[in-house]
Amino acid sequence: MLLGLYALGSLDAQFGGVLLIVLGLGLLAAEAFVVSHGLLAGGGMVSFILGSLMLFGGGSPDLRLNIGLIAVTAVCMAAFIAFLLGAVIKARGRPVVTGRESLVGTIGKALTDLRPEGIILAEGERWHAESLEPVTAGQRVVILEVEGLKVKVKKADEG
Incomplete structure (x- = not known):
């Protein structure tokens, strides 16, 4: 114009x-x-x-x-x-480093027995967790999904 x-x-x-x-x-x-x-x-x-x-x-x-x-x-x-x-x-192109999305795939440690629910420690924070398989306290777990303030986990491979 x-x-x-x-x-x-x-x-x-x-x-x-x-x-x-x-x-x-x-x-x-x-x-x-x-x-x-x-x-x-x-x-x-x-x-x-x-x-x-x-x-x-x-x-x-x-x-x-x-x-x-x-x-x-x-x-x-x-x-x-x-x-x-x-x-x-x-x-x-960088991976997500904050928020809920960054937790998926993170390795954590079970603080209590997970049968099927308990507490884990991941990224320096305590999370309510639910596992499909029994996990004893002290075992390493992998976070699969985040739902609100609860995470779904499975046992981590020992390798």
């Missing part, structure tokens, strides 16, 4: 350039909060570059921005966005 207003002569170059730069920076900031797979960042970069080129377009030739400066700034911003996107993709 800003480019259309500029092309129709309704918006002067300096004001249009400032608005495009602000729009570009806003789109780059929105990329951090919205899952757009880089689409907002690409639009932000294009908007920033066009706004930078238009910023001093109507004035004298002495008041133009250096194209090299615009290119270096755009490349640095694109590299920073690429770094952030890479960090997000890397973080998504």
Whole structure:
């Protein structure tokens, strides 16, 4: 819309350039909060570059921005966005380390006999546990499932 207003002569170059730069920076900031797979960042970069080129377009030739400066700034911003996107993709592949999901597969120790219910110690916490097979106090158990404040366990392999 800003480019259309500029092309129709309704918006002067300096004001249009400032608005495009602000729009570009806003789109780059929105990329951090919205899952757009880089689409907002690409639009932000294009908007920033066009706004930078238009910023001093109507004035004298002495008041133009250096194209090299615009290119270096755009490349640095694109590299920073690429770094952030890479960090997000890397973080998504990591296993869950907090919450209920992190307990499944954890090895614990039976504090009481589990016939079928009792108390276990896992991750430094005491849990009410239910086992399908009898477990004596002191044996190692594996957490299979978490239901509220109770966990379902089985005997851990001795290997």
